[in-house]
Amino acid sequence: MKFLIAVGSKEFSEPTLRVGLxxxxxxxxxxxxxxxxxxxxxxxxxxxxxxxxxMEEWEFDRPGVEVLExxxxxxxxxxxxxxxxxxxxxxxxTLVQTGGNRCEVYLQGTICKDVNLILxxxxxxxxxxxxxxxxxxxxxxxxxSQKRRMxxxxxxxxxxxxxxxxxxxxxxxxxxxxxxDDSTHTPKAVQxxxxxxxxxxxxxxxxxxxxxxxxxxxxxxxxQLASKMMRxxxxxxxxxxxxxxxxxxxxKTAGDNHIVVMGASTKNPLFKFFTGSKPLKVMEDCLCPxxxxx
Amino acid sequence: MLGFSQRSLANLLFWVTxxxxxxxxxxxxxxxxxxxxxxxxxxxxxxxxxxxITALMMIITEPIPLxxxxxxxxxxxxxxxxxxxxxxxxxxxxxxxFFIMGSLMLAVAIVQQGWDKRIAxxxxxxxxxxxxxxxxxxxxxxxxxxxxxxxxxVAALMLPIAMTLIKYTSKDSxxxxxxxxxxxxxxxxxxxxxxxxxxxxxGRNVIMMAYLKDHGLSISYLGWMMKVYPLVxxxxxxxxxxxxxxxxxxxxxxxxxxRKLVVQVSxxxxxxxxxxxxxxxxxxxxxxxVFLSESxxxxxxxLSGVLLYLIAGFVKWEDLSRNTHWGxxxxxxxxxxxxxxxxxxxxxxxxANQVINVFGSIMDIFPFATDTIIVIMTTILANVLSSSxxxxxxxxxxxxxxxxxxxxxxxxxxxxxxGFFTAVAAPACTIVYSSGLVNAKDFLKAGxxxxxxxxxxxxxxxxxxxxxxx
Numbered sequence: 001m002k003f004l005i006a007v008g009s010k011e012f013s014e015p016t017l018r019v020g021l022x023x024x025x026x027x028x029x030x031x032x033x034x035x036x037x038x039x040x041x042x043x044x045x046x047x048x049x050x051x052x053x054x055m056e057e058w059e060f061d062r063p064g065v066e067v068l069e070x071x072x073x074x075x076x077x078x079x080x081x082x083x084x085x086x087x088x089x090x091x092x093x094t095l096v097q098t099g100g101n102r103c104e105v106y107l108q109g110t111i112c113k114d115v116n117l118i119l120x121x122x123x124x125x126x127x128x129x130x131x132x133x134x135x136x137x138x139x140x141x142x143x144x145s146q147k148r149r150m151x152x153x154x155x156x157x158x159x160x161x162x163x164x165x166x167x168x169x170x171x172x173x174x175x176x177x178x179x180x181d182d183s184t185h186t187p188k189a190v191q192x193x194x195x196x197x198x199x200x201x202x203x204x205x206x207x208x209x210x211x212x213x214x215x216x217x218x219x220x221x222x223x224q225l226a227s228k229m230m231r232x233x234x235x236x237x238x239x240x241x242x243x244x245x246x247x248x249x250x251x252k253t254a255g256d257n258h259i260v261v262m263g264a265s266t267k268n269p270l271f272k273f274f275t276g277s278k279p280l281k282v283m284e285d286c287l288c289p290x291x292x293x294x
Numbered sequence: 295m296l297g298f299s300q301r302s303l304a305n306l307l308f309w310v311t312x313x314x315x316x317x318x319x320x321x322x323x324x325x326x327x328x329x330x331x332x333x334x335x336x337x338x339x340x341x342x343x344x345x346x347i348t349a350l351m352m353i354i355t356e357p358i359p360l361x362x363x364x365x366x367x368x369x370x371x372x373x374x375x376x377x378x379x380x381x382x383x384x385x386x387x388x389x390x391x392f393f394i395m396g397s398l399m400l401a402v403a404i405v406q407q408g409w410d411k412r413i414a415x416x417x418x419x420x421x422x423x424x425x426x427x428x429x430x431x432x433x434x435x436x437x438x439x440x441x442x443x444x445x446x447x448v449a450a451l452m453l454p455i456a457m458t459l460i461k462y463t464s465k466d467s468x469x470x471x472x473x474x475x476x477x478x479x480x481x482x483x484x485x486x487x488x489x490x491x492x493x494x495x496x497g498r499n500v501i502m503m504a505y506l507k508d509h510g511l512s513i514s515y516l517g518w519m520m521k522v523y524p525l526v527x528x529x530x531x532x533x534x535x536x537x538x539x540x541x542x543x544x545x546x547x548x549x550x551x552x553r554k555l556v557v558q559v560s561x562x563x564x565x566x567x568x569x570x571x572x573x574x575x576x577x578x579x580x581x582x583x584v585f586l587s588e589s590x591x592x593x594x595x596x597l598s599g600v601l602l603y604l605i606a607g608f609v610k611w612e613d614l615s616r617n618t619h620w621g622x623x624x625x626x627x628x629x630x631x632x633x634x635x636x637x638x639x640x641x642x643x644x645x646a647n648q649v650i651n652v653f654g655s656i657m658d659i660f661p662f663a664t665d666t667i668i669v670i671m672t673t674i675l676a677n678v679l680s681s682s683x684x685x686x687x688x689x690x691x692x693x694x695x696x697x698x699x700x701x702x703x704x705x706x707x708x709x710x711x712x713g714f715f716t717a718v719a720a721p722a723c724t725i726v727y728s729s730g731l732v733n734a735k736d737f738l739k740a741g742x743x744x745x746x747x748x749x750x751x752x753x754x755x756x757x758x759x760x761x762x763x764x
Contacts, residue, residue: 037730042360043680044446044724046619047401051450051725054405058454058558060461063730126312157308159301269303 001029004137004160006036006128010070013143015168017074019289020141023163025111026199031080032116032135035067036127045100065092068105068117075107081115082108095119101127125153132160139163139291151283155264155292156272161192163291164283167256174288176204177258179250180226180239182218185263189293190226193261194233196291200259204230204237207253209246247281254282260290315355323348332644339641341374346632346687353625354678361621364628376635385631386624390504392593394497394682395623396600400579401447402617403603407572408562413439414455415559423547425473426538429480432456433534436484437526441491442580446721448485453725456481458558459551460731464544467731473543474731479740483533483714485722487748490708491526493518493592494583498685500592501630502707505689508637509699515584515592521764522708525755529748536743568608575602629686637690646694665705665753668692672709673749677719681710705756712748714741 005020007013017033024031040048052062061069072090075081085107095103101121109115120127132140137160144166145151154162178193180186197204208215208223223239230237242249254260265277272280279292310317323344331340345367352363371382413435421431432452440448456477464470489495493503493515506513513521579599583592603609636642649667650657657663672692676684685707692706693699713719717727717734726732 038734040728041718041724042356042619043622043718044721044728046398046617046622047446047450047721048725048728050402050405050617051453051728054410054450055454055457055729058458060454060457063728123312129308153311156304157311159304266300269300269307273307 001027001139002135002137003027003029003031004128004131004135004140005031005033006124006140006142007033007067007071008035008143010067013067014074015170016141016143016165017071018170019165019168020163021075021078021080022199023139023141023196025080026195027139028112029138030112030114031109032118032131032137033068033071033075034118034120034128034131035064035071036124037064037119037121039122061092062119064119064121065095068092068095068119071117072107075115079110082110084108125150125157128154129158132158141165152276152280155277155280155283156269159294161264161291161293163289165289166283167287168289172257174200174202174257174259176200176202177250177254177260178204178206178226179246179260179262180206180208180219180223181246181263182216182222183263184266185293186222187225189261189263189291190229192291192293194229194235196259196261197230197235198233202259204235205253205258206230206237206239207242207250208239209242209244209249211243211245213243215241247278250278250282251286254286254288254290256287258288260286260288262290262292264292264294313357316352316357319348319351319355319357322351334647335644336640338374338376338635339639339644342371342376342632342635342639342641343645345370345374345376346636349628349632350679350683350687353629353680353683359621360625364621364624367628367632371631371635376639382631382635385634386627388504388630389591389593390497390500390630391623391627392591393494393500393596394593394626395618396593396596397444397494397497398446398618398623399600399614400576400596400603401444401450402614403600403609404443404447404572404576405450406609406613407569410451410454411559411562412565413451414458414555417455418552418555423549423552425476425543425546425548428459428548429476429538429543430531430534432477432480433484433537434530436481437488437491437530440485440488440722441495441523441526443576444494445485445489445496446725448488449481449722449725452481452485453478453729455555457729457731458555459548461551462554463548463551470544471731472541473545473548474729475736475740476537476541476543478726478729478732479537479541479736480534482720482722482726483537483741483744484530486711486713486720487529487533488526490711491519491523492583493587494580494596496711497626497682498710499707501633501682501685502689502703503592504630505633505637505693506700506703509693509703511700511703512588513700513704515587518704521704521760524759525708525752528751528755532747532751533744536747537740540740540743571606572603572608575599575606575608578602626680626682626686629683633686633690636687642690643694645691649691649695662753662757664696664702665756666749668695668702668705669709669712669749669753672706673712673745676710676713677715681713681720684710701756701760705752708752708756709749712745714745714748716741 003024069090076086095105098104103119105117107115139161140158141163176197206226208219227239262279267277283290326344331337349367372379417431417435421427436448460470460474493499582595692702696702715738717723717737
């Protein structure tokens with residue numbers, strides 16, 4: 001499996017990187033850390049590039065390199081890269097230009113063979129989308145954003161599962177909340193949920209929500225399968241059946257002490273664009289990390 | 295849905311969100327196209343205004359690559375019958391385009407000569423270690439250099455010098471946010487105010503000279519300098535003072551940074567014959583601009599300098615080609631074509647009359663009203679658009695706003711340099727922004743005072759100094 005972790009700054013991206021690497025470790029996934037800097041007006045791109053080359057002659061790094069260096073140190077401190085890589089230090093001289101606005105550096109990982117650090121410039125969604133298409137990533141991990149539109153665009157346009165590390169506090173105890181219904185993405189969400197629960201060693205709260213008092217055959221079967229999978233994996237879990245609006249119930253149950261793992265909507269993208277979807281509405285308002293599985 | 299998979303629908307939606315301003319521009323253009331032609335305006339005049347509006351929307355929002363916008367302008371001018379393919383293709387190229395091409399290439403050739411470290415030493419010798427003096431030195435040197443070698447070249451030369459002072463004063467960038475802002479804005483704003491001083495300070499000046507020539511008016515290189523350089527000298531201390539009052543640096547002396555800078559520069563080899571020849575070639579270009587530009591054109595002389603640098607082997611063609619954005623040059627050609635056709639179709643005169651109809655009474659009562667309207671209009675557009683594109687599009691209109699076209703044209707060219715408010719207004723601003731040490735909001739915070747004061751000064755200057763001496 002391949003995970004892409006997007007970081008923005010040393011100040012705000014530490015939880016994203018910590019959680020991202022912890023989950024990646026559970027999946028034994030190859031990890032790429034990407035920093036996307038601001039978009040430069042096309043009027044000045046060649047002059048900015050030229051100036052940055054001059055800056056390198058004065059032994060100054062281009063913006064973003066210090067974020068990758070911080071990510072390298074984080075990887076080194078947590079033993080995600082080999083001792084040889086750590087001893088060699090951050091290899092900024094091997095930052096290879098692999099496109100107009102993309103640079104890449106390769107490291108030897110311990111959990112998996114490859115760990116890449118990437119520097120990009122441009123619109124964050126377009127850059128992440130391009131990176132996911134280029135690298136074929138299974139999960140994209142990103143920090144929470146104040147912009148509501150960002151959540152929508154991530155789910156709608158990025159062709160991988162999305163893990164938004166929203167308001168994560170490493171000192172808080174979390175449980176895992178796994179909404180289960182008859183949608184096609186639920187089985188994969190259950191698999192991912194089990195792995196995440198093992199990574200964080202937490203209890204799983206399975207929840208099935210129906211708008212009416214009756215729970216159909218699809219819901220019942222899905223919940224039985226989810227319970228079975230948790231039992232086989234040896235994960236402590238409990239299953240609740242709730243009645244009400246699924247979005248409200250999930251948000252209320254999640255509070256700020258759950259990691260939510262749920263399947264992506266299978267609705268037509270055009271309908272989702274105009275009317276939204278359950279995962280999107282949960283992601284927009286919830287106060288905790290959420291993984292949307294595609 | 296209609297045979298589309300969910301993925302292809304999502305791709306289509308992504309394309310729509312990325313290109314929304316392109317689609318909105320087309321919708322606006324189509325709506326205007328369907329409306330009747332306004333009274334007093336020719337059909338071609340109305341159509342060129344539609345192309346201008348849609349093209350400006352695209353240039354500001356950049357939903358498609360800049361060269362694509364240039365192609366859009368070319369195609370639409372032919373399709374909408376503004377001119378024949380031959381006429382349109384001719385309108386894309388003139389001396390101003392050669393100048394923009396030449397100045398971008400000269401920038402690469404000059405910066406590669408390593409003058410930056412010698413400039414650094416010069417500034418420090420003049421200013422010493424006090425932050426206030428260094429800010430003044432940065433503003434003054436950036437302004438003086440940018441009068442001759444273009445603001446983007448100055449920003450590229452000066453940024454590493456400022457970075458050395460900042461990074462060696464404190465390794466933690468959070469502890470030197472004020473110092474970073476004041477030094478970087480001194481470079482950007484100094485370069486902007488200096489670029490008005492001579493015709494070679496920016497492509498916009500050359501574009502305006504071409505428009506004035508079309509009006510049967512001409513101004514020499516020295517004539518321009520005599521009219522505008524005193525304004526540069528007035529603005530240097532004022533801008534420096536405003537910056538120092540608006541942004542408080544964390545350190546009043548930069549002893550460590552200056553020491554490190556001196557050490558860096560002392561590692562340099564002594565001046566070689568090659569360095570001297572490189573300076574001499576640029577001096578020849580400058581002499582050519584001063585004495586021969588009226589007959590040979592500023593662009594041809596700039597390109598002659600590039601040719602000399604290439605022949606002497608001081609710069610490689612690969613470096614020139616890689617660091618010159620050809621798409622931007624094509625776009626400048628396209629905006630110049632728009633300007634020419636705004637004039638040729640009578641749209642410029644019609645638009646000028648509309649401005650006079652709206653503001654005519656104010657223009658009659660208040661003596662500086664026309665200049666004020668031009669300066670404000672130009673400054674606003676220059677902050678969201680490129681300054682050269684602003685002059686290319688607005689120039690033909692502002693020249694028709696009064697009887698003294700030379701006065702109006704020069705006021706327009708000067709105001710187009712006041713890109714103090716946004717990070718995208720001018721290459722010098724974008725270059726300092728790209729350092730990552732200032733954020734986009736800082737431009738408005740520091741720039742509004744500099745902008746307002748510059749606007750007032752240019753209006754007073756144009757209506758007093760020029761009236762008395764010219």
